[in-house]
Amino acid sequence: MDLTVNGDLHSLQVDRERSLLSVLRSELDLTGTKYGCGEGNCGACTVLIDGEPAQSCITPVSAAAGRSVTTVEGLAAGDELNPVQQAFIAHSAFQCGYCTPGFIISATALLARNSHPSEAEVRSGLNGNICRCGAYVRIIRAVRSAATAMASPASAREPAE
Amino acid sequence: MSATTSAQKYTLTVTGPPRWTLPGEPPEVGGDPAVLLTIDRSGQVSVYSGKVEYGQGIRHGFALTVADELSISPADVDVVLADTARVPWDRGTTGSASMRTVGVQLRRAAATARRVLIDLAADRWGVKAADVELVDGAARAGSPALTLDFAALLDGLSLQRDIPDDIGPGTELAPAEDATRARRVDALEKVTGRARYSQDFVVPGMLHGKVIRPPTYGAKLVDIDTARAERVPGFVALVRDGDFAGVVAETEHAATYSLESVRVRWEESRDDASDWSLPSLLQEHAGEAVVLQESGSLDEGMGEADGVLDGTYFAPYISNAQMEPSAAVASWEDGKLSVWCGNRGPFSERAQLAGALGISEGDVHVMTLAVGGSFGTKTPTVSLEAARLARHAGRPVKVAYTRSEEFIWSTVRPAALIEIKSGFTSGGKITAWDYRAFHAGENAFRGRRGAMTPYDVPHTRVAVAGSVSPLQHGSYRSLGGAVNHFARETHMDRMARRLEMDPAEFRLRNLSHPRYRRVLEAAMDRFGWSTRKRRDGVGFGLAVGFDAGSYVAECVEVEVRDQQVQVRRVTAAFDCGAIVNPDGVRNQVEGSIVMGIGSALWEAVEFDGGRVLTTGFNRYRVPRVMDTPEIEVVLIEDDSNPATGAGEPGIVPIAAAVANAVADATGLVIEQLPIEPQLR
Numbered sequence: 001m002d003l004t005v006n007g008d009l010h011s012l013q014v015d016r017e018r019s020l021l022s023v024l025r026s027e028l029d030l031t032g033t034k035y036g037c038g039e040g041n042c043g044a045c046t047v048l049i050d051g052e053p054a055q056s057c058i059t060p061v062s063a064a065a066g067r068s069v070t071t072v073e074g075l076a077a078g079d080e081l082n083p084v085q086q087a088f089i090a091h092s093a094f095q096c097g098y099c100t101p102g103f104i105i106s107a108t109a110l111l112a113r114n115s116h117p118s119e120a121e122v123r124s125g126l127n128g129n130i131c132r133c134g135a136y137v138r139i140i141r142a143v144r145s146a147a148t149a150m151a152s153p154a155s156a157r158e159p160a161e
Numbered sequence: 162m163s164a165t166t167s168a169q170k171y172t173l174t175v176t177g178p179p180r181w182t183l184p185g186e187p188p189e190v191g192g193d194p195a196v197l198l199t200i201d202r203s204g205q206v207s208v209y210s211g212k213v214e215y216g217q218g219i220r221h222g223f224a225l226t227v228a229d230e231l232s233i234s235p236a237d238v239d240v241v242l243a244d245t246a247r248v249p250w251d252r253g254t255t256g257s258a259s260m261r262t263v264g265v266q267l268r269r270a271a272a273t274a275r276r277v278l279i280d281l282a283a284d285r286w287g288v289k290a291a292d293v294e295l296v297d298g299a300a301r302a303g304s305p306a307l308t309l310d311f312a313a314l315l316d317g318l319s320l321q322r323d324i325p326d327d328i329g330p331g332t333e334l335a336p337a338e339d340a341t342r343a344r345r346v347d348a349l350e351k352v353t354g355r356a357r358y359s360q361d362f363v364v365p366g367m368l369h370g371k372v373i374r375p376p377t378y379g380a381k382l383v384d385i386d387t388a389r390a391e392r393v394p395g396f397v398a399l400v401r402d403g404d405f406a407g408v409v410a411e412t413e414h415a416a417t418y419s420l421e422s423v424r425v426r427w428e429e430s431r432d433d434a435s436d437w438s439l440p441s442l443l444q445e446h447a448g449e450a451v452v453l454q455e456s457g458s459l460d461e462g463m464g465e466a467d468g469v470l471d472g473t474y475f476a477p478y479i480s481n482a483q484m485e486p487s488a489a490v491a492s493w494e495d496g497k498l499s500v501w502c503g504n505r506g507p508f509s510e511r512a513q514l515a516g517a518l519g520i521s522e523g524d525v526h527v528m529t530l531a532v533g534g535s536f537g538t539k540t541p542t543v544s545l546e547a548a549r550l551a552r553h554a555g556r557p558v559k560v561a562y563t564r565s566e567e568f569i570w571s572t573v574r575p576a577a578l579i580e581i582k583s584g585f586t587s588g589g590k591i592t593a594w595d596y597r598a599f600h601a602g603e604n605a606f607r608g609r610r611g612a613m614t615p616y617d618v619p620h621t622r623v624a625v626a627g628s629v630s631p632l633q634h635g636s637y638r639s640l641g642g643a644v645n646h647f648a649r650e651t652h653m654d655r656m657a658r659r660l661e662m663d664p665a666e667f668r669l670r671n672l673s674h675p676r677y678r679r680v681l682e683a684a685m686d687r688f689g690w691s692t693r694k695r696r697d698g699v700g701f702g703l704a705v706g707f708d709a710g711s712y713v714a715e716c717v718e719v720e721v722r723d724q725q726v727q728v729r730r731v732t733a734a735f736d737c738g739a740i741v742n743p744d745g746v747r748n749q750v751e752g753s754i755v756m757g758i759g760s761a762l763w764e765a766v767e768f769d770g771g772r773v774l775t776t777g778f779n780r781y782r783v784p785r786v787m788d789t790p791e792i793e794v795v796l797i798e799d800d801s802n803p804a805t806g807a808g809e810p811g812i813v814p815i816a817a818a819v820a821n822a823v824a825d826a827t828g829l830v831i832e833q834l835p836i837e838p839q840l841r
């Protein structure tokens with residue numbers, strides 16, 4: 001089956017029922033998307049499918065075939081991190097970092113839907129993701145500041161190293 | 162690392178014991194002098210430690226402290242952690258002590274290097290050492306400035322230095338609160354998904370292993386039928402070794418199918434323990450109590466009291482539930498084992514693996530990858546399982562736990578039952594304090610942390626006993642400390658309520674320790690404790706604590722509606738002595754508060770008859786974004802005290818502060834965790 005991930009087209013011979021998460025991690029070596037529970041409860045595996053957030057652990061790979069999948073590895077444009085990634089760095093919005101890709105993807109999707117979310121909207125938009133290290137205060141702050149940065153594109157962007 | 166390879170590769174090698182011990186303190190057993198810092202031909206500075214980065218920011222902390230001393234950027238310090246072939250022996254990353262032990266020692270190593278570099282430059286230029294400074298990775302003197310970078314200064318040399326005794330802590334720290342300093346050196350790989358955790362790690366030719374799990378703890382394996390599993394594409398082998406059995410397959414997917422396809426007969430053993438019978442079990446099977454604190458006479462103290470209060474407090478088992486389930490890759494070559502894992506004590510892991518596999522420690526090489534949260538768990542079981550499967554399979558094997566395996570087969574925070582009887586005068590002075598704790602687990606030492614009372618009570622007895630543990634227990638954030646604090650600080654509020662006295666006022670009347678008082682007053686002040694306004698369904702609570710050398714007080718506002726508790730606001734005042742990285746400390750305290758709210762309100766591992774019932778996040782509620790209060794952390798930065806722990810202390814007061822606030826809002830007496838089910 002054909003799977004487009006981060007703009008690259010892959011032709012894969014895999015069991016259609018296999019989870020998208022398993023295919024991304026094992027077949028495509030895209031390990032930025034994390035396994036946290038495999039049951040749709042934690043958001044560590046969140047990816048974008050045609051721009052919509054989806055929990056890849058409970059998405060059969062066949063459901064993503066022919067559509068465009070974006071993982072955390074595909075967010076930066078070359079060396080330029082996306083505004084959410086930049087904001088996560090600027091606000092140290094993580095500790096162990098294991099939940100971070102899932103949060104960044106969910107937040108990116110949230111800001112694409114709603115460019116000026118209130119704090120309450122940020123909270124409910126990210127409630128499907130768990131950060132056991134408890135970095136939530138910073139995550140909220142980072143997402144709101146990313147919204148501000150996206151609203152004023154002139155604001156200083158931080159290049160990746 | 163042998164002297165010859167160091168000599169070839171490095172221009173400067175600084176050696177010393179791996180951790181700082183105060184003058185007069187005995188050096189740590191096994192902490193033999195080792196290489197702590199190197200500078201190679203290109204000028205690259207590397208430091209070496211057996212500590213593990215599991216999110217507490219230790220890599221960043223080490224990089225900052227070394228960078229400060231050498232006037233280079235933290236990003237230019239290569240911090241080599243937890244690789245048993247490259248770093249000095251270490252006892253394990255626990256107790257929030259890394260910065261004040263290893264951090265100080267690495268800083269001393271850097272100061273030693275600094276001295277060497279400055280002396281070299283002074284000699285070369287014929288100036289006084291005092292006139293040479295290090296700036297941006299180079300030595301500089303005079304004006305117009307003479308400048309040489311580290312590589313040039315050390316060119317052609319191969320020096321080795323022991324840290325001299327006269328280099329101690331107390332060197333000026335570069336200014337803190339600078340945003341670029343707070344930005345963690347490992348940030349980029351975390352936000353791009355490039356960081357490799359043990360769940361992500363692969364080696365060429367690797368197989369995937371799944372352990373065949375018994376249905377209940379203690380069940381005995383009778384037989385296995387693999388006929389169906391053998392037909393799964395990618396199935397490689399069944400491994401059986403006594404009661405240990407597993408399948409290995411070419412892919413994780415195939416391993417999972419193989420596991421589902423084996424038919425296993427078990428002989429289950431009967432185990433009547435369950436989460437609801439646990440409190441009585443703990444008491445009935447208690448071991449001998451260790452008396453930690455004793456003064457005066459309890460009889461006399463109770464006699465002097467106008468009021469006496471009895472309380473029996475209980476905290477259930479809870480799961481660390483770190484986001485990354487345990488995983489490890491094991492590979493054998495010529496009888497030597499290499500393991501890549503996420504354990505936080507690579508050297509203890511090495512010892513345990515060697516012991517369990519009957520090989521020498523020298524034949525085990527443990528490397529720790531990025532760790533997706535730990536809070537104490539990630540036992541070596543997973544590495545051992547991978548090693549056993551790999552040994553039989555003759556190829557490298559990865560074992561990656563599923564979430565339910567993690568819930569069932571990794572360790573839990575020990576449950577505890579705590580009885581307190583106290584006497585107090587009508588003027589609000591505590592006269593007697595009788596504290597008896599029963600912590601699950603044979604070893605009473607686990608429950609000692611935080612058991613002693615900091616209050617000025619003339620007649621005191623604090624005794625802690627270990628007891629049975631139906632579940633496999635392990636470490637947790639401030640193991641024991643969080644539970645002991647819950648009991649003590651909840652009991653304090655109950656006494657205050659009996660006296661109709663403000664709980665803060667009641668504490669201050671019985672608390673002369675200046676650092677405790679300082680954090681309590683700072684938290685109250687910033688929170689606006691004295692001007693708090695009660696409204697319907699809203700309550701306020703506070704608690705103080707001490708853990709890992711640090712002092713903390715937390716004030717909490719909660720709202721109780723429809724039998725649900727929302728923690729609205731938390732103000733913490735935190736005193737961990739001198740601070741290298743304030744933002745890192747804040748991050749840890751915030752995380753501790755959030756984690757502690759889960760244990761206060763919802764978390765409990767349910768089990769019955771040797772079977773764990775909470776096997777997923779749908780049955781085990783942890784805090785989420787919408788549960789997160791507004792959190793303010795006031796740091797008491799006091800350089801007159803040495804740096805103490807930051808990763809754990811923030812959790813110790815929170816459960817009691819929340820319980821006290823819920824009691825304030827509802828009038829309920831709360832003696833047990835978790836709280837929310839008690840509102841129904």
Ligand code: FES
Pocket residue numbers: 034035036037038039040041042043044045046055056057058
């Ligand atoms: S791994 Fe998919 S939601 Fe947890």
Ligand code: FES
Pocket residue numbers: 093094095096097098099100130131132133134135216484533534
């Ligand atoms: S940073 Fe560790 S789980 Fe979020």
